[in-house]
Amino acid sequence: NAGVTQTPKFQVLKTGQSMTLQCAQDMNHNSMYWYRQDPGMGLRLIYYSASEGTTDKGEVPNGYNVSRLNKREFSLRLESAAPSQTSVYFCASSELTTGRNEQYFGPGTRLTVT
Amino acid sequence: GEDVEQSLFLSVREGDSSVINCTYTDSSSTYLYWYKQEPGAGLQLLTYIFSNMDMKQDQRLTVLLNKKDKHLSLRIADTQTGDSAIYFCAEIPDSSYKLIFGSGTRLLVRP
DSSP, X not given: OOOEEEEOSEEEEOTTOOEEEEEXXXXXXXXXXXXXXXXXXXXXXXXXXXXXXOOEEOSOOTTOEEEEOSSSBEEEEESSOOXXXXXXXXXXXXXXXXXXXXXXXXXXXXXEEO | OOOEEEOSEEEEETTSOEEXXXXXXXXXXXXXXXXXXXXXXXXXXXXXXXXXXXXXXXXXXXXXXXXXXXXXXXXXXXXXXXXXXXXXEEEEETTOOOOEEOOXXXXXXXX
C-alpha cells in the first residue's frame, strides 16, 4: 500500500518554464489537496478537490492550475514559473472533506526556480 | 480570524518528557491534529482530538485540550532521538474543508 505518491521528488526550473507535479493516491479517498511549505510559514493550501470532477481554490492559488484527472490522481501545473514559487510542494488526500478530515501526505516535491 | 501559533524550537534530553504547545483562535474548531515531519519527508499524522474531549492518550503521546483558553499541547513521554522532528498542530473549523496549520515546532532530542 503506497499511500500518496508524488513525482518528481526534485525539480529545478528557469523562470518562465512550465511543469506539472503529479500526485496519486491508492486509498480510494474522495478528497485531494495541494499545499506548499515555506520556511517558518507552515503549510498553505493552494487548491483542493473535494471529489472527482471538482476543484476549488485554497489560500494561495495564484500562478497555479490543477486537474483532478480521476479519483486517484490530482496534478498541479505551473504555467510560467517564478522564483517566488520555489518551495516544497505536498499533495494530500482524505476520505472526507469535512468533519474528521484526516489528511495523509505524500513525500513532497522540492522545486527551485532560478 | 483563523490562526494557529506554536513556539519555534524545543530542546530536551533523551528520556525526558517533551511538551509542545499550540494556541488557536477559531472556537468552532471540531478536530485538532498533531502531525510529525521528519527531515526530507512528508507530514505524518500522529494523533487527533475531538473538541469535546479534554485529553487523549496514545502510548507515549498525551494530547491535552483547553477549549476555554484555545490551547492544545502534545506531551511525549520518554523522548527518544527518533522523536527529533518538526511537529505541527492543525485545526479544522466546523464544516470546513481547510486544515489550518501552525508554523511548526522543531524538537531536538539530545543524547
